[in-house]
């Protein structure tokens with residue numbers, strides 16, 4: 001519940017879902033459905049008025065421990081442009097309490113995962129949008145979290161760079177990291193997610209695989225199955241606040 005100048009607003013109501021090891025779960029829903037609110041609560045940026053976030057049996061809302069969670073909100077901001085990628089990562093490695101003697105290896109590890117190791121001595125101000133997006137993912141990976149939260153990881157990126165980032169995300173899941181992502185791009189959700197949580201007006205409208213959502217939308221195609229986008233559009237009127 002948000003409290004906006006004394007006015008209470010229930011942003012999420014009875015939202016409950018699981019993410020298994022190595023699974024990619026996508027939060028899908030219209031603007032204002034509550035996706036960023038969920039990511040912010042799990043990431044520890046917002047304290048919910050009620051509810052639990054359980055990671056490996058531990059309620060992290062109670063313990064306030066976020067050691068096992070990496071969050072990437074992405075965007076152009078968040079790094080010091082005049083410093084190199086490596087210097088920026090050292091700053092965040094300190095924040096993540098990674099011991100100094102382990103930082104060099106850890107920074108190289110995360111930059112390698114997102115294919116930025118060769119650029120680690122370049123200043124971030126010269127980085128493209130896609131490189132900055134990969135920097136955000138690398139930062140979220142510092143300390144090797146078990147759960148990665150990605151808010152619109154390919155927003156505003158061209159198709160080639162977006163595909164490159166999706167491959168990084170897929171590989172991370174294959175390595176055993178659990179991923180919760182939000183995206184407005186149906187093709188992305190279709191390509192990446194093992195499970196979809198379809199949100200409408202702060203409530204879960206449906207949970208399941210792409211096929212489950214397509215089935216539920218009752219959009220039929222004679223020559224081919226309906227796409228996720230066609231199914232989503234059929235369901236969209238039911239998702240509004």
Ligand SMILES: Nc1ncnc2c1ncn2[C@@H]1O[C@H](COP(=O)(O)OP(=O)(O)OP(=O)(O)O)[C@@H](O)[C@H]1O
Nearest residue numbers: 002003004009011030031032033034035036037038
């Ligand atoms: N700080 C706040 N105070 C009051 N209401 C808020 C606040 N932040 C978000 N909301 C409201 O909560 C609802 C959910 O917002 P949220 O940003 O989680 O949606 P979203 O699904 O991420 O949307 P988008 O796709 O546009 O990013 C919206 O109706 C929004 O107006």
